[in-house]
Each structure stands twice: as structure tokens, then as C-alpha cells.
Amino acid sequence: MNCPRCDSTNIEKGVTIGKSAETGNVGPKFSIGIFSGVxxxxxxxxxxxxEIIRFFIKENTDKKWIKTPGSLGSK
Structure with a gap:
């Protein structure tokens, strides 16, 4: 894999992205019954x-992904 910005092959793969933030968890949101997960x-x-080359998840993708914004006033 080459960097699209500088063409380097010096790529660190699979770096964890922190999930907590002041407004809640960061990441793809999914529904688990009446609850939700990230x-x-x-x-x-x-x-x-x-350069961040790609974002990805490693867990099962067979989930009910939430596609609507989660904060009040968002469109």
C-alpha cells in the first residue's frame, strides 16, 4: 500500500482510534434492540x-447501522 499523498510505503496499519469524546462515542453507530452501540x-x-489512508472496523458488519444524525438540531 502506498500513501496517496507522498507515495511512501512507510504505513502503520491497524492503529486504534479512540472512541470517547465530550459529546459521546465516536464511530459508526448501530442499533441493538432499544439500545445503540458504536x-x-x-x-x-x-x-x-x-496522512490517514483509510478508516475501517474489524468486527462483524452484519448490524443494523444507524444512518440518521444523532444530535438535536442536526439535519
Whole structure:
């Protein structure tokens, strides 16, 4: 895999992305009955220029993904 920005192959793969933030959890949201969950996200980073090359999850993708915004006033 090459970096699309600088063409380096010095890529760190599978770096964990923190999930907590002031407004709640960060990541793809899914429904579990009346509750919701957030999938742990990972990324690949170019160690030469800092470009984040891709985001991904490792867990099962067969979920009921929530596609509507979650905060009040959002469209």
C-alpha cells in the first residue's frame, strides 16, 4: 500500500482510534434492540507525512447501522 499523498510505503496499519469524546462515542453507530452501540474504528497512517489512508472496523458488519444524525438540531 502506498500513501496517496507522498507515495511512501512507510504505513502503520491497524492503529486504534479512540472512541470517547465530550459529546459521546465516536464511530459508526448501530442499533441493538432499544439500545445503540458504536463500532471500534481503526486506521492506516503514513508515517512519513501523517496522512490517514483509510478508516475501517474489524468486527462483524452484519448490524443494523444507524444512518440518521444523532444530535438535536442536526439535519
Amino acid at each position: 463500532a471500534q474504528m481503526y486506521c492506516d497512517i503514513c508515517l512519513n507525512c501523517g
